[in-house]
Amino acid sequence: MSDKPEKFIDENGLRLDGRRVDEIRPMTVEMGVLSRADGSCYLEWGNNKVLAAVYGPRELHPRRLQRPSEALVRYRYNMAAFSVEDRIRPGPSRRSTEISKVSGEAFEPVVMKQFYPGAVIDVFAEVLQADAGTRTAAINAATLALVDAGIPMKGLVASCAVGKVDGQLVLDLNKPEDNYGDADLPIAMTEDGEITLLQMDGNLTADEIAKGIEMARKGCEQIFAIQKEALLSKFGTTDEEELLKEAELQAELATSEDEAEDVEVVSEVVSEVVSEVVSEVALEGEDDELEDEVDEDLELQDEGEAFTDDEVENASDEAEDLFGEDVSEFDINEGTESEGDSSSEPEDAESNEDEGEKNE
Amino acid sequence: MSEAISRLKKDYLFNLALKGQREDGRGFDEVRDLIVETNVIDKAEGSAKVLLGDTQVLVGVKLQVGSPFADSADKGVIITSMELNPIASPNFEAGPPREKAIEMARVVDRGIRESGAIDLNKLCITEGVEVWIVFIDVHVLNDSGNLLDAASIGAIAALMTATLPGEREGRGEDVKLPICEMPVSLSFVDIGGELVIDATNNEESVSDLRLTIVTNQDGSICAMQKSGPGTLSEENFLRSVEKSREIGAQIREEYLLNI
Numbered sequence: 244m245s246d247k248p249e250k251f252i253d254e255n256g257l258r259l260d261g262r263r264v265d266e267i268r269p270m271t272v273e274m275g276v277l278s279r280a281d282g283s284c285y286l287e288w289g290n291n292k293v294l295a296a297v298y299g300p301r302e303l304h305p306r307r308l309q310r311p312s313e314a315l316v317r318y319r320y321n322m323a324a325f326s327v328e329d330r331i332r333p334g335p336s337r338r339s340t341e342i343s344k345v346s347g348e349a350f351e352p353v354v355m356k357q358f359y360p361g362a363v364i365d366v367f368a369e370v371l372q373a374d375a376g377t378r379t380a381a382i383n384a385a386t387l388a389l390v391d392a393g394i395p396m397k398g399l400v401a402s403c404a405v406g407k408v409d410g411q412l413v414l415d416l417n418k419p420e421d422n423y424g425d426a427d428l429p430i431a432m433t434e435d436g437e438i439t440l441l442q443m444d445g446n447l448t449a450d451e452i453a454k455g456i457e458m459a460r461k462g463c464e465q466i467f468a469i470q471k472e473a474l475l476s477k478f479g480t481t482d483e484e485e486l487l488k489e490a491e492l493q494a495e496l497a498t499s500e501d502e503a504e505d506v507e508v509v510s511e512v513v514s515e516v517v518s519e520v521v522s523e524v525a526l527e528g529e530d531d532e533l534e535d536e537v538d539e540d541l542e543l544q545d546e547g548e549a550f551t552d553d554e555v556e557n558a559s560d561e562a563e564d565l566f567g568e569d570v571s572e573f574d575i576n577e578g579t580e581s582e583g584d585s586s587s588e589p590e591d592a593e594s595n596e597d598e599g600e601k602n603e
Numbered sequence: 604m605s606e607a608i609s610r611l612k613k614d615y616l617f618n619l620a621l622k623g624q625r626e627d628g629r630g631f632d633e634v635r636d637l638i639v640e641t642n643v644i645d646k647a648e649g650s651a652k653v654l655l656g657d658t659q660v661l662v663g664v665k666l667q668v669g670s671p672f673a674d675s676a677d678k679g680v681i682i683t684s685m686e687l688n689p690i691a692s693p694n695f696e697a698g699p700p701r702e703k704a705i706e707m708a709r710v711v712d713r714g715i716r717e718s719g720a721i722d723l724n725k726l727c728i729t730e731g732v733e734v735w736i737v738f739i740d741v742h743v744l745n746d747s748g749n750l751l752d753a754a755s756i757g758a759i760a761a762l763m764t765a766t767l768p769g770e771r772e773g774r775g776e777d778v779k780l781p782i783c784e785m786p787v788s789l790s791f792v793d794i795g796g797e798l799v800i801d802a803t804n805n806e807e808s809v810s811d812l813r814l815t816i817v818t819n820q821d822g823s824i825c826a827m828q829k830s831g832p833g834t835l836s837e838e839n840f841l842r843s844v845e846k847s848r849e850i851g852a853q854i855r856e857e858y859l860l861n862i
């Protein structure tokens with residue numbers, strides 16, 4: 244192992260590897276690299292080489308570990324014996340146990356576990372070559388592997404560390420900075436800036452911690468950009484024509500194949516509108532106001548209400564009688580927030596299962 | 604079963620928190636009564652019993668001569684272990700430490716190690732051959748919440764009373780273990796968006812986030828750990844850093860400086 248360098252930052256403000264203090268090491272990612280896994284990602288960050296894979300959602304054994312209302316997210320951080328200078332004994336260590344625990348917890352807030360009760364989502368992160376910052380590298384790779392596996396998530400997670408060398412805060416420690424620096428503060432964040440992993444060792448003042456968090460935030464933003472670029476290149480496109488075509492295709496699918504579903508949703512709206520409108524018509528007796536009224540009400544509907552099949556049938560019949568047109572062209576998902584008046588009716592008490600997570 | 608009960612408990616504790624209250628009447632940044640007894644086990648080179656409210660933890664320090672790690676040939680070695688014995692809680696099972704115990708032991712270790720509490724250079728006997736190995740063993744007797752802080756306070760208190768058994772090991776005279784810092788660990792848990800300090804076991808069981816901050820005498824921070832699946836806002840985090848500095852100084856003054 245090399246000795247402690249005399250200076251970590253030169254007179255030009257450049258670090259040993261030529262970076263500025265607020266710069267992360269170059270990162271490259273590649274998704275879908277393992278055919279057996281449901282999702283995978285290979286990530287290189289500086290000299291770190293990390294491979295993450297996701298298996299699941301799948302059945303969880305032993306059964307006593309199953310959770311009745313959500314999936315279990317299990318994270319395993321593992322270092323290859325040859326990944327570091329002095330060979331490490333293969334298998335779990337106390338260090339890797341701790342890292343696995345806190346890294347898994349870093350994903351809990353974003354993974355929508357409620358869709359897979361009783362199941363497990365296994366995330367395996369293998370460090371093939373370690374060069375400071377492996378836990379953060381593993382988290383960055385695991386995020387993409389989760390997306391690659393099609394696990395519903397509220398957003399991405401990015402992670403990087405802030406440290407202190409020569410009395411200065413630096414972003415994304417390299418090996419000498421990690422070995423001989425004064426502090427290490429690994430952080431993971433969601434896209435809206437909530438901290439999901441935070442550890443620290445070394446010595447920092449309260450001011451330095453506050454600055455460090457901001458620095459880490461900037462680092463995470465850079466990583467989010469890299470992650471999104473990777474996602475876009477695998478799953479998406481920025482070509483406008485293609486996007487337009489895709490949107491049309493989606494719309495077509497929505498109106499043809501999923502017609503039943505659409506009718507159902509729209510009919511909820513319509514049935515309410517019908518009851519309201521009917522009473523108003525009875526009062527005012529003016530037909531031309533009816534359409535306006537309907538449009539307005541449609542926009543006020545929330546998507547989170549459900550009706551029994553019978554009600555849906557009736558409502559949809561009523562609606563077609565009343566409007567004489569295909570109700571499926573109304574897309575309830577376009578609606579704005581409910582203004583509250585619609586929820587006073589008793590049949591609204593049931594909530595739509597798909598929207599369950601909003602109530603948690 | 605536990606699910607139904609914990610929902611009720613959760614509602615109760617969350618509602619209290621909304622009113623700015625806690626189940627035992629404490630304020631959000633009030634630590635339970637703390638009693639630190641030292642030298643409670645004669646056979647150990649140093650020991651401390653910590654009572655934090657109803658939580659009871661016994662920490663023993665043993666010293667042995669052994670070989671150093673290759674990358675720090677001239678430094679002593681610290682090994683911290685923690686066992687969650689079934690005697691301490693209906694939720695604990697016998698067997699080797701699992702991730703919860705390992706994590707806590709490592710955070711206790713980090714506080715002691717990173718603060719520089721033990722002068723490891725003075726624990727070198729022959730460079731690269733023989734050094735003192737400091738074993739810090741945390742024995743949990745009763746888990747009424749916040750084992751981590753009880754263990755950390757117990758660890759530094761036990762170290763402060765520890766003696767290097769030079770005569771027993773044939774390495775010269777008995778001397779005091781060289782201690783040069785007094786780290787204090789303080790943990791907060793999230794109850795409905797509020798961070799409360801020194802949580803009881805009930806509060807811990809309904810919380811999804813624990814934040815531990817270890818402070819030094821000069822008010823700097825030497826170790827931190829976020830634990831649990833919850834998220835932490837920057838605002839709550841920075842406020843906790845300030846609180847842990849302030850309350851850490853009080854605890855150091857009141858319970859450690861007189862050891």
